[in-house]
Amino acid sequence: MQCNQCSKPAIWLVTGNEIPLCLDCYSKWQHLQQAEIENHERMMNYNLDQIAATVGMRPTGPRFPERPKPVIFSGVKMNHINVTNSVVGTINTGSIGVVDQSISALVQVGDNSLGEALKELSQAVLGSKDLSINQKNEVLESLSVIATEAITPKENRKNSVATVLIERASKVTGLANDIADVCQKWWPLLLAAFALAGG
Numbered sequence: 001m002q003c004n005q006c007s008k009p010a011i012w013l014v015t016g017n018e019i020p021l022c023l024d025c026y027s028k029w030q031h032l033q034q035a036e037i038e039n040h041e042r043m044m045n046y047n048l049d050q051i052a053a054t055v056g057m058r059p060t061g062p063r064f065p066e067r068p069k070p071v072i073f074s075g076v077k078m079n080h081i082n083v084t085n086s087v088v089g090t091i092n093t094g095s096i097g098v099v100d101q102s103i104s105a106l107v108q109v110g111d112n113s114l115g116e117a118l119k120e121l122s123q124a125v126l127g128s129k130d131l132s133i134n135q136k137n138e139v140l141e142s143l144s145v146i147a148t149e150a151i152t153p154k155e156n157r158k159n160s161v162a163t164v165l166i167e168r169a170s171k172v173t174g175l176a177n178d179i180a181d182v183c184q185k186w187w188p189l190l191l192a193a194f195a196l197a198g199g
């Protein structure tokens with residue numbers, strides 16, 4: 001079943017009308033629900049104070065406690081790539097999460113050079129001051145697809161897709177002088193991995 005709000009698959013039915021929502025949209029819906037409940041709580045506290053003030057007594061009895069400060073999700077837990085707080089919220093942590101998990105998978109099968117290439121390139125892109133947020137997200141998204149292909153068995157890899165993405169992403173990072181060294185070292189290695197496998 002498809003989400004009522006976007007194209008993702010639905011996993012929850014909400015309201016009496018059983019509207020299907022995906023994880024992201026359900027999260028937004030929950031957020032709004034909570035905000036509404038919080039407003040009701042504040043209103044009830046206010047009414048209690050109002051009543052106490054009207055009868056000229058100190059407010060007594062139970063009140064809704066202050067709500068704790070919202071927890072800020074810092075995205076997926078990373079094992080290899082270091083994501084600083086300054087970039088969380090502007091960059092696509094989903095893409096980085098995919099790359100990070102792929103590195104774990106590559107390390108497990110002993111393919112350290114591919115894992116290192118993915119790690120070094122992701123880290124460089126995240127830290128670059130010459131790339132815009134959009135450029136970073138574009139390269140990270142490409143890296144997430146390339147990483148997914150890298151952990152696919154060689155005979156099943158979409159080598160031409162990976163090659164096109166690597167060439168495109170390396171053009172984007174070519175605009176960033178501050179990460180030129182890393183890019184010159186690791187993009188060719190990634191490219192070779194897919195070119196050879198296709199041979």
Ligand SMILES: [Zn+2]
Pocket residue numbers: 003004005006007008021022023024025026
């Ligand atoms: Zn949705």
